[in-house]
Amino acid sequence: MTVTASAPARVSSSANAARPVRRRRRMTPRRALDVTLKTLVIGLLLAVTVLPLIWLLLGSLKTQTEWLNNPSWALPENFLNFENYATAWVDGDIGRYILNSALATFPSLALIVVLGVAAGFALEVLVWRGRGGVLLLFLAGIMVPGQMILLPLFSAYFQTHLTGTIWPLILTYTATGLPLTVFMMATYFRAVPREIFEAAAIDGASIYRSFWSIGFPMVQNAVFTVALVQFFFIWNDLLIALTFTSVGDYQTIQVGLLNFTGQFGAVQYGPTFAAIAINVVGILALYLFLNQRVMRGLTAGSVKG
Numbered sequence: 001m002t003v004t005a006s007a008p009a010r011v012s013s014s015a016n017a018a019r020p021v022r023r024r025r026r027m028t029p030r031r032a033l034d035v036t037l038k039t040l041v042i043g044l045l046l047a048v049t050v051l052p053l054i055w056l057l058l059g060s061l062k063t064q065t066e067w068l069n070n071p072s073w074a075l076p077e078n079f080l081n082f083e084n085y086a087t088a089w090v091d092g093d094i095g096r097y098i099l100n101s102a103l104a105t106f107p108s109l110a111l112i113v114v115l116g117v118a119a120g121f122a123l124e125v126l127v128w129r130g131r132g133g134v135l136l137l138f139l140a141g142i143m144v145p146g147q148m149i150l151l152p153l154f155s156a157y158f159q160t161h162l163t164g165t166i167w168p169l170i171l172t173y174t175a176t177g178l179p180l181t182v183f184m185m186a187t188y189f190r191a192v193p194r195e196i197f198e199a200a201a202i203d204g205a206s207i208y209r210s211f212w213s214i215g216f217p218m219v220q221n222a223v224f225t226v227a228l229v230q231f232f233f234i235w236n237d238l239l240i241a242l243t244f245t246s247v248g249d250y251q252t253i254q255v256g257l258l259n260f261t262g263q264f265g266a267v268q269y270g271p272t273f274a275a276i277a278i279n280v281v282g283i284l285a286l287y288l289f290l291n292q293r294v295m296r297g298l299t300a301g302s303v304k305g
Helices: 002-018 029-059 064-069 083-090 094-124 131-143 147-159 167-190 194-202 207-218 220-235 239-244 253-259 269-289 291-298
Strands: none
Touching: 029 269, 064 269, 083 094, 083 269, 094 131, 094 167, 094 207, 094 220, 094 253, 094 269, 131 167, 147 167, 147 239, 167 220, 167 239, 194 207, 207 220, 220 269, 239 253, 253 269, 269 291
């Protein structure tokens, strides 16, 4: 009985002796300096990102008197003062501006995604004469400054009686967003193995079936990322929206923020900051919620095969 009881102890001691002992890495002065510099850089980037948001939220709680009489960095006297948000929503009509931005953004985004993904599939997966030249045309479209096309487009929309509607925004956003989308989607489709589409063609799948059932699902993270990038571009646009909706009932939120002025052009700082906070916090919450899918989409086309 003594021998039997001592055997597991010997086995356990030998197993512990065979197990490698992990030693803590010694903190050298050079490594300590690297860690300190990285911490300072991360802290600086975090401060540059977070402090303006905090200043924006605190500024939205101040009254007009506080803005005019106190320093801009002073804290609000009442942290529960949400009258500026009510003023921005009711008197400033920020809800209508958000609705107009949604009416201009989502149809444009749908057209950009459908046409851009289909064009990227046709330019990269299908084999046909002249596809290289067509891709170069889309690349040339990226290099054209947006300011150069506003006046010709305004004349074209005026002659076709589209001014005063939401259609100039939808058509312009779609046209300006397609070149980059096509180029990015062609890059993502380049990472998809060609053997998959060849096997589908052998099994009798048509081009449309290969696109909707095979190609589109395999690049859905990339599609999601491209759509989110285009969404931010369209939603935050001011130049195009100001050109085609400076007057009328279709002003977007970026144009509507310019209307938060009082008599003789005096800026109503509290309601203006509240309206900006509504816009920024909503977009920031959307990005934080979808951050992981964006990261997966950005790396989807980095490795082929």
